Amino acid sequence: xxxxxxxxxxxxxxxxxxxxxxxxxxxxxxxxxxxxxxxxxxxxxxxxxxxxxxxxxxxxxxxxxxxxxxxxxxxxxxxxxxxxxxxxxxxxxxxxxxxxxxxxxx
Amino acid sequence: xxxxxxxxxxxxxxxxxxxxxxxxxxxxxxxxxxxxxxxxxxxxxxxxxxxxxxxxxxxxxxxxxxxxxxxxxxxxxxxxxxxxxxxxxxxxxxxxxxxxxxxxxxxxxxxxxxxxxxxxxxxxxxxxxxxxxxxxxxxxxxxxxxxxxxxxxxxxxxxxxxxxxxxxxxxxxxxxxxxxxxxxxxxxxxxxxxxxxxxxxxxxxxxxxxxxxxxxxxxxxxxxxxxxxxxxxxxxxxxxxxxxxxxxxxxxxxxxxxxxxxxxxxxxxxxxxxxxxxxxxxxxxxxxxxxxxxxxxxxxxxxxxxxxxxxxxxxxxxxxxxxx
Numbered sequence: 053x054x055x056x057x058x059x060x061x062x063x064x065x066x067x068x069x070x071x072x073x074x075x076x077x078x079x080x081x082x083x084x085x086x087x088x089x090x091x092x093x094x095x096x097x098x099x100x101x102x103x104x105x106x107x108x109x110x111x112x113x114x115x116x117x118x119x120x121x122x123x124x125x126x127x128x129x130x131x132x133x134x135x136x137x138x139x140x141x142x143x144x145x146x147x148x149x150x151x152x153x154x155x156x157x158x
Numbered sequence: 159x160x161x162x163x164x165x166x167x168x169x170x171x172x173x174x175x176x177x178x179x180x181x182x183x184x185x186x187x188x189x190x191x192x193x194x195x196x197x198x199x200x201x202x203x204x205x206x207x208x209x210x211x212x213x214x215x216x217x218x219x220x221x222x223x224x225x226x227x228x229x230x231x232x233x234x235x236x237x238x239x240x241x242x243x244x245x246x247x248x249x250x251x252x253x254x255x256x257x258x259x260x261x262x263x264x265x266x267x268x269x270x271x272x273x274x275x276x277x278x279x280x281x282x283x284x285x286x287x288x289x290x291x292x293x294x295x296x297x298x299x300x301x302x303x304x305x306x307x308x309x310x311x312x313x314x315x316x317x318x319x320x321x322x323x324x325x326x327x328x329x330x331x332x333x334x335x336x337x338x339x340x341x342x343x344x345x346x347x348x349x350x351x352x353x354x355x356x357x358x359x360x361x362x363x364x365x366x367x368x369x370x371x372x373x374x375x376x377x378x379x380x381x382x383x384x385x386x387x388x389x390x391x392x393x394x395x396x397x398x399x400x401x402x403x404x405x406x407x408x409x410x411x412x413x414x415x416x417x418x419x420x421x422x423x424x425x426x427x428x429x430x431x432x433x434x435x436x437x438x439x440x441x442x443x444x445x446x447x448x449x450x451x452x453x454x455x456x457x458x459x460x461x462x463x464x465x466x467x468x469x470x471x472x473x474x475x476x477x478x479x480x481x482x
Contacts (some may be wrong), residue, residue: 058334060346064432071349075363085206110365111343112194120207121187124342135228136193144379151377151384152420152443 066095069148076118085126086115091133100133159237161229162264164210172224175214183211186259204373213268223285238265266317266327290353290362291316297366299336301373301383305405309339310366318353332367339433341380343369375403381430381438387423388447402442404428411442419446 077110087102088093095103115129124132129139155158159294168182189195191205213219227233295312300383313331334348345367352362367391376383397415401408404425411423422441452460 056332058348058351060331060348060366062338074360075292075347075349106347109347116191118191121191122184122186132193147377147379148382148384151441152380154423154445155386 061106063106067106067109069102069104072104072109072112075109077116078112082115082119082129083101083112086112086130086133088132089127089130091115091130114136159233159234159267160263161226161230161231162206163229164214164223166231167206167210168214170172172228176217179211183207203357209265209268212265219268224434260454270316281305287357287359288355289359290355291318291331292362293352293364293366295334295366296369297336297338298332298369298371300371301376301378301405303336303432304340304368304370304378305338308336310334310336316353323442332364334364335414336366336368337433339381341430342368342378344368376405376440378430381432383429383438383441385442387442388445389417391446391448394442394444394446395419402440404440405430413444417443417444417446463478 066074069080069083071084072078075099076088083092089096092104095105111133115133118124118132119129122128122132165174167420168174168179168186170178171183173181186207187204190200192201192204192209195204200285213223215347226235226237249323285379293314293316295310295314297310297312299308311331311333315327317328318328319324322451332351334346336346339344345365348364348366350361352365354361370378377384378384383405387400389400393400393413395415397417398413399410400413402411402423402425405428409425409428411425413423421444423444425442427437428440429436449456
């Protein structure tokens, strides 16, 4: 079975709360908690109807995986995501610095 | 079907209790969880661990697994006849030719188990709704493909549940349009193109993970690119106009007189394009290289230079035991 050409979601399109819940498997309260911790940021300043940046979907999926596989609660997920984000920022910095070293030629 | 030693995978004894199994799982998850571990093979290992835990943490499944007896890992075996009525509906469990489907493995078997069985509320086939599974596809792109955009074909085998609760492995293929502007590690989401949902529930999503293949020249960091730019010592001293390769050709850049090792020349907007607008930058990192062999005429020039120069490169090591 071949599909037609699949077009990914536009990065700029905000993701509605319901969609985030369905895509990640997080519960509504867990999402509110992660918003309260500042781990998830609301797109468009956050009115009555919540929507999120597209990249929040992968964060939310990661949160749900960590919850399921380690039995984490809201604060646990918030902490883990914060650390993972810091590690990733450090990895980018490390990569930047490595790129400024001479190549190791065999 | 190949036997898998679930106890061995979780590194527990066969008589371990539920708590010990949970502990073992947590311990191994911490080590191999793909969100935590970066070592190669961790993801595969975590899948095995998850599969073993799925089965051994459920008393009913664990009993069924134990009933299979002990076999060496990887040994071919045929599940007992009565499993047919226990687990399968309609499909041939052994993936026989009449079923015309692909071989099931032990994981599929336990996955099926319990599904549609009466004891579980909300899990009976009638009226059961479940969002379709998400599909994850990883792809390696060259930098040039990320630069221009690309079409990526994939083909997967996707377990999918029929309305009666039986599971089939179906081939699934497609082509995904990767827009220009993706960066290494990015995940693209195609909503609604995962496995179909059950009982009128929505389909899952399709995720495409982008990995960039190493490039012989350019090293990407986000949307920026780094390039090692070798120059001769006299180019560093005198300055030079040189050609620097870019992803789509070359650019003329000026090396200032007195350029030092490790300094960067920035070509704004010559990195990878960003999705919406603009692009990262291209950095040429200066490497002053010595010729592999220095011939007599050059050596003489260096001697003259040494004679003429009063430069002390070790001034900052004042007090250290150097001559001069």
